[in-house]
Amino acid sequence: xxxxxxxxxxxxxxxxxxxxxxxxxxxxxxxxxxxxxxxxxxxxxxxxxxxxxxxxxxxxxxxxxxxxxxxxxxxxxxxxxxxxxxxxxxxxxxxxxxxxxxxxxxxxxxxxxxxxxxxxxxxxxxxxxxxxxxxxxxxxxxxxxxxxxxxxxxxxxxxxxxxxxxxxxxxxxxxxxxxxxxxxxxxxxxxxxxxxxxxxxxxxxxxxxxxxxxxxxxxxxxxxxxxxxxxxxxxxxx
Amino acid sequence: xxxxxxxxxxxxxxxxxxxxxxxxxxxxxxxxxxxxxxxxxxxxxxxxxxxxxxxxxxxxxxxxxxxxxxxxxxxxxxxxxxxxxxxxxxxxxxxxxxxxxxxxxxxxxxxxxxxxxxx
Numbered sequence: 001x002x003x004x005x006x007x008x009x010x011x012x013x014x015x016x017x018x019x020x021x022x023x024x025x026x027x028x029x030x031x032x033x034x035x036x037x038x039x040x041x042x043x044x045x046x047x048x049x050x051x052x053x054x055x056x057x058x059x060x061x062x063x064x065x066x067x068x069x070x071x072x073x074x075x076x077x078x079x080x081x082x083x084x085x086x087x088x089x090x091x092x093x094x095x096x097x098x099x100x101x102x103x104x105x106x107x108x109x110x111x112x113x114x115x116x117x118x119x120x121x122x123x124x125x126x127x128x129x130x131x132x133x134x135x136x137x138x139x140x141x142x143x144x145x146x147x148x149x150x151x152x153x154x155x156x157x158x159x160x161x162x163x164x165x166x167x168x169x170x171x172x173x174x175x176x177x178x179x180x181x182x183x184x185x186x187x188x189x190x191x192x193x194x195x196x197x198x199x200x201x202x203x204x205x206x207x208x209x210x211x212x213x214x215x216x217x218x219x220x221x222x223x224x225x226x227x228x229x230x231x232x233x234x235x236x237x238x
Numbered sequence: 239x240x241x242x243x244x245x246x247x248x249x250x251x252x253x254x255x256x257x258x259x260x261x262x263x264x265x266x267x268x269x270x271x272x273x274x275x276x277x278x279x280x281x282x283x284x285x286x287x288x289x290x291x292x293x294x295x296x297x298x299x300x301x302x303x304x305x306x307x308x309x310x311x312x313x314x315x316x317x318x319x320x321x322x323x324x325x326x327x328x329x330x331x332x333x334x335x336x337x338x339x340x341x342x343x344x345x346x347x348x349x350x351x352x353x354x355x356x357x
Contacts, residue, residue, distance in 0.1 A: 163315045197245040199314065206311075232246040 001025060002084035003041060005048065008095050016095070020084075021045070034073035034081070035062055049098035057216060060151030064099050065090050070153035070214040090156035092165060106152050109169045113177040113196070118188040132185040145179030145224060147217050148172055154211035154221050160204040167200035171211035171221030174202060178224040181231060193235050196228060243307060252307040255300035262297050266290070279354050286351030291344065298340040302333050 001023050008016035021041045028037065035052050042048045050073070053059040057075035064073055065088040067081060078085070089095050094102040119126035126132065155161045155170035169177070174196075181192050196202045202225065211221040243251060273284045285291065306329065313325045 160315070199244045199248065203245055203249055204315070206315075229246065229249060233250065236246070236250075 001028060001037075001078070003037070004084050004086045005041070005099070006088040006095075007048075007098055008089075009047065009049075009097060018086075019045075028078050030077070030079055032078045034066065034071070034076040034078050034085075034087075037078045038073060038087075047098075049100055051100055058149060060149035063090050063151040063153045063156070063216075064088070065156075070157045072151055072153070072216045075216060090152060092156045092158075092162040093152070101152075101156075103152055105165055106155055106170065106172070107150075109155075109173040110150065110176060113169060113173050113180070114188075114192070115173075115176040115180060117180065117183065117186050119185065126185075126187060134184050138184040141182050141184075142179060144219055145175055145182075148175055148219060149217060151216060153214045153216055154219075157210040157214040159208055159210070160206055164200055164204050168204035169196075169201045171205075171225065174205070174228060175219065175221040175224045178228050178231075181228065189231075190235060193228070193232050197232055202228060243303065248307045248310075251303050255304035255307075258300050259297065259304065262293060266294070266297075282347060282351045282354060285347045291347065295341070295344050298337060298344065302337045306330075306333055 003021040003023065004018050005021060006016060007013070007019045021044060023037055023040055027040060033055075035050075035055060038048070038050055050064065051061040052074060053061045055074045057072050060072065062073045063070060065071075066073070066076060067086055070090050087099065089099045089101045093105060096102050117132075119128060119132065150172060152172065154175075155172050158171055160168050161170045177192065177196055180186050181189055186192075205222070205225045207222060207226070209222045212219070212223070215221065269290065270284065273280075275281045275284055285294070309329050310326060313322060313329065317325045
């Protein structure tokens with residue numbers, strides 16, 4: 001099977017280039033994942049660099065662009081891919097080396113939406129010595145938000161994020177923002193929505209929906225962003 | 239205008255103006271299509287109908303708002319960052335001229351209709 005892989009090694013090459021690799025078909029089984037194939041290719045060239053950790057689609061460290069689609073290589077079957085398999089780093093963020101990108105900006109956006117429960121406000125505090133109970137219905141509303149593994153497949157496939165990567169929060173951060181806005185245990189909903197009410201932070205989303213199409217966990221950040229906009233309307237009316 | 243029309247408010251106004259335009263444009267086209275207009279005076283008579291005139295003036299404002307939000311979004315997405323301010327200034331100037339001209343035309347319609355005894 002033919003592979004064409006993006007290579008960038010700043011210490012030896014000024015410019016990135018595509019390198020062809022060949023993997024014998026008998027080494028590829030039905031259950032061989034792309035990450036496994038990359039590890040086999042690394043036996044041919046030990047300088048081939050990519051991230052990986054859990055190898056089962058939980059850690060989100062091995063996102064990459066395969067045949068034009070952002071995927072997690074550890075849960076992508078090689079046999080499902082048409083050859084030659086063209087592998088590039090996820091677009092829109094700086095490449096450090098080969099398939100490894102600098103996710104710093106992505107994480108900073110995530111951090112900026114305060115992705116944690118805030119049970120205090122200047123004029124209101126929840127007693128943290130007791131459990132913050134939720135009804136099953138309130139808990140159910142969080143489904144589809146908390147499962148995000150921060151792989152970056154969504155943000156790096158979003159044209160709005162490519163255009164304004166330093167200002168638009170991007171789908172993953174906004175999905176997290178929505179998760180804490182709707183959480184019944186958080187009492188800073190109004191502050192959160194006011195913070196998100198910005199021409200860049202939230203309203204660069206143009207409903208392109210690449211985020212939803214590329215999410216390896218099957219989440220729907222696009223719908224979450226629309227829900228945030230609806231909640232802002234509700235806040236204005238209340 | 240930029241501060242009043244940013245974030246959620248811009249998003250909401252763009253949708254409100256879109257709905258208005260979606261209603262007004264087909265109705266206006268149908269209204270004008272079915273009016274027998276054979277002269278300038280007749281046209282003034284049609285355009286100066288109070289309901290139609292008020293709706294048209296409202297449309298001028300809402301079209302300007304809709305255009306501002308839509309083109310501003312395109313500028314924010316595509317224009318090189320250092321030139322965004324310049325492009326927004328150019329857009330605001332162009333829209334101000336257009337709104338001024340359109341409102342002047344609307345006012346002239348009222349004046350001519352009044353002089354022609356149509357009101």
